[in-house]
Amino acid sequence: MRLGIVRGQVVLSLAAPALVGTTLLLVEPVNAENLEARNSNGGGRSLVVADHLSPGEGALIGIVEGAEAANAYYPGTAPVDAYCALVVRDYEFRPPTTKSGPGTEGH
Amino acid sequence: MFLARIDGQLTSTRKHTTLAAVRFLLAQRLEADGRTSGEPLVVLDRLGAGWGSTVLVSTDGNLAREWLGKTVPARLVVVGLVDSVYMPGRRHPVLKPVLAAGNRPLTQALKPSQVRGAA
Numbered sequence: 001m002r003l004g005i006v007r008g009q010v011v012l013s014l015a016a017p018a019l020v021g022t023t024l025l026l027v028e029p030v031n032a033e034n035l036e037a038r039n040s041n042g043g044g045r046s047l048v049v050a051d052h053l054s055p056g057e058g059a060l061i062g063i064v065e066g067a068e069a070a071n072a073y074y075p076g077t078a079p080v081d082a083y084c085a086l087v088v089r090d091y092e093f094r095p096p097t098t099k100s101g102p103g104t105e106g107h
Numbered sequence: 108m109f110l111a112r113i114d115g116q117l118t119s120t121r122k123h124t125t126l127a128a129v130r131f132l133l134a135q136r137l138e139a140d141g142r143t144s145g146e147p148l149v150v151l152d153r154l155g156a157g158w159g160s161t162v163l164v165s166t167d168g169n170l171a172r173e174w175l176g177k178t179v180p181a182r183l184v185v186v187g188l189v190d191s192v193y194m195p196g197r198r199h200p201v202l203k204p205v206l207a208a209g210n211r212p213l214t215q216a217l218k219p220s221q222v223r224g225a226a
Binding site: 001002003029030031032035043044052053055062064065066067068069071072073074075083085086087088089090091092093094095096 | 112114115116117118119120121122123126131133135143146147148149150158159166168171172177178179180181182183
């Protein structure tokens with residue numbers, strides 16, 4: 001699952017029958033730099049994500065990609081390859097310091 | 108499958124029902140030279156991976172399906188905690204700090220000196 005910020009919603013005038021009842025979110029994936037900085041910027045290439053959870057605009061969500069995105073429609077099928085599996089409430093993200101220094105001392 | 112470093116954790120209240128009792132960790136994929144690549148990933152864990160540890164992540168969704176049911180929208184699962192990586196003639200550069208730091212439990216906060224950008 002990658003993380004992405006909801007930027008908007010996509011509305012179709014005509015859709016494959018399996019997509020009826022699914023909302024489509026326009027999502028911008030978040031890279032490590034922006035996730036750590038908590039600056040609400042994304043940085044990745046935008047994609048459209050099938051959704052049943054209705055996160056608001058600006059929400060951080062987990063995006064499942066690939067064939068498993070359609071698992072949520074089992075036993076039916078749906079032509080989706082990205083699905084919003086969760087809405088993030090809070091997170092901690094602290095990559096280790098890149099400079100070698102006192103960081104790992106004492107462990 | 109690929110190697111990844113655990114760099115954090117995540118909580119969620121609104122999520123697919125099959126993910127109700129799952130531990131989510133934030134991981135960064137590692138290349139052979141130890142650098143991270145790509146965007147941070149949410150991985151499912153039931154092995155108890157610690158902060159800063161190197162793990163083996165499988166992208167096979169069947170494992171998640173066996174564990175959490177056929178409707179689970181998830182792919183990335185921690186399938187192993189890496190002890191060491193052997194490469195002829197060189198050392199995997201990531202493992203040294205990871206082993207030195209030990210497998211810290213995620214509930215234990217890092218020391219300020221370990222957090223990038225700390226004063």
